[in-house]
Amino acid sequence: MKFNVEVRIKLKKGMLNPEAATIQRALALLGYEVENTNTMDIITFTMEEDNMKKVEEEVEDMCQRLLCNPVIHDYQINIEPED
């Protein structure tokens, strides 16, 4: 079975995000007064596996071992079977 996987990686709450701060300042230069600007990385891929549970386990492992740094990141995994 084929699954579509999406991993969203965000800095933990309270962590300084210099990129977001710079974007917010640049938006202010254009006259847009916005707050709580944030950025995140989204990684997508497809994988072949027997069932959803197995995909969940493997993607969780990928996050811990490579995709995220648990010291500074929170992540969210979305998995959908391909139609």
Added chain:
Amino acid sequence: MRVGVIRFPGSNCDRDVYHALKLVGAEPEYIWWDLEDLSYLDAVIIPGGFSYGDYLRAGAIAAITPVMDGVRELVKEEKPVLGICNGAQILAEVGLVPGVFTVNQYPKFNCKWTKLKVKTTRTPFTSLYKRDEIIKMPIAHAEGRYYTNNIQELWDNDQVVLQFYSENPNGSIDGITGVCDKSGLVCAVMPHPERASEAILGSDDGIKFFKGIIEYINRG
């Protein structure tokens, strides 16, 4: 005495480190990222650069290469390991030193001479300095802001190696820009000692990092 200089695609300063090791009388050799058995080496240095294009996070991809398994084994054998700049980011990603080096507070590449305070002399690399000695070495990074969620433990265990003096150019917690593991044998520093290894470069304050390795190995 054989000191390995590890190379990844995108490493730089590897030749500078090699040169500095030659200056202090070591036998440096380049090690490619796919070599796993490093047991014949007396010490290893991971130089700076932009391994794997800094994709994902600086150091994240280098951290999962076979050579880093070899580095873990060296650490078990109590041989000294030094990571400089990108090398420091890699050691943090692997978890051989605590915390993480992430995007500078002002998010641009920052290349300049800095004054630093040597906070511990118990690592082989800093054993020839005096505690709280002020030294001059350059930084050159965009992802060098040190962060750890357990700062007190770092101070309590004497794991702070270098601290910025008189300014904090990247927003590191407590101005920390060099840390070591609990043993002191694995050391990760953002400033470049090899770029301050001869007076003609503007400072030779960094050469003791390399002399210290020789002294440590000679002491056996």
